Amino acid sequence: MHRLAVLAVAAAIAAAGQTLPATAEMGQTMGATFNGAGETTIPENFRQWVFVGAPLTPLGLNAGKAGFPEFHHVYVEPKAFETYRKTGRFPEGTTIVKELVLLHPGDYPDGSRDEASGRGFFAKSFNGIDMMVKDSARFADTNGWGFFNFGHHAPPYAAKAAAGPADACASCHTANATKDMVFTKFYPILN
């Protein structure tokens, strides 16, 4: 139904000869869709969703083996974000995408380098996608969220993924996340 609503809006706007604002052209349905095997895909245009934070775990500070190399660009689907902002809760269907991004090569062993703005860490290239989807019925065994890994490597990413087992992602989120399986403490806009 929601997809139809988006199409109807687009049609109404086209008929009126108006230009839809840029972020609306990429209008997203809030929830992920699953095939019979329980697989889902990477949402289109997730990079135009609401950015909430970029934790950084450099390879240089993790013996070259960071679990998530290296920036974690985290985006929340816009309608879910709006609901969260109004209610303080992630609604059913909330989708959060984390894209990994490798650094420009470091001048120092920690991976940092000297740039005009100072010594620090600077993103260079995309390096993978993880995603979490809230569906309390489907993912009842992992606190209501499913966790998907589309590869930790340069694009192209995997075309589809099934939710991983509890010990792949959910157990760490259960043990360590701040609020409803999300590390909100690292995302000031969510606090």
Added chain:
Amino acid sequence: MHRLAVLAVAAAIAAAGQTLPATAEMGQTMGATFNGAGETTIPENFRQWVFVGAPLTPLGLNAGKAGFPEFHHVYVEPKAFETYRKTGRFPEGTTIVKELVLLHPGDYPDGSRDEASGRGFFAKSFNGIDMMVKDSARFADTNGWGFFNFGHHAPPYAAKAAAGPADACASCHTANATKDMVFTKFYPILN
């Protein structure tokens, strides 16, 4: 005219009984507006613009005196982003906001700390706003861009700001930025 177009779209959608996608509800005009003193304001809802990157210059790696402490969350106004993506050029009126964000306190002198995802850097609290606006006529003396500083400190930020002198920001961008005064090399989505 653009504002009228947005209102017309909103009216058309309201008439159709549809819900406008979340990011469009916050529809932005592309350009900043200036008062008679040449001052402008922080755009509303810039945190829902298109995020392009988060360079990090930790205080701990800059002798406690980073010029931009510490994450730099950089957002491009959505309509300007769309034009850039289609043409490879920033159109007149392009507005880019950089919000500074302080880290959670470090476990190590560099400012990094140990978290479940590894040793790294994790954002805690907003700490300032810089902004650049492309207006080739108004800012002809600084390569067509004006640079604004609304304070490097916790919110509330300054209500308005005039463009700074060339040696405050523009000279460094002129000398070091990758493309049309923007550090695109740190923003993979712009490459």
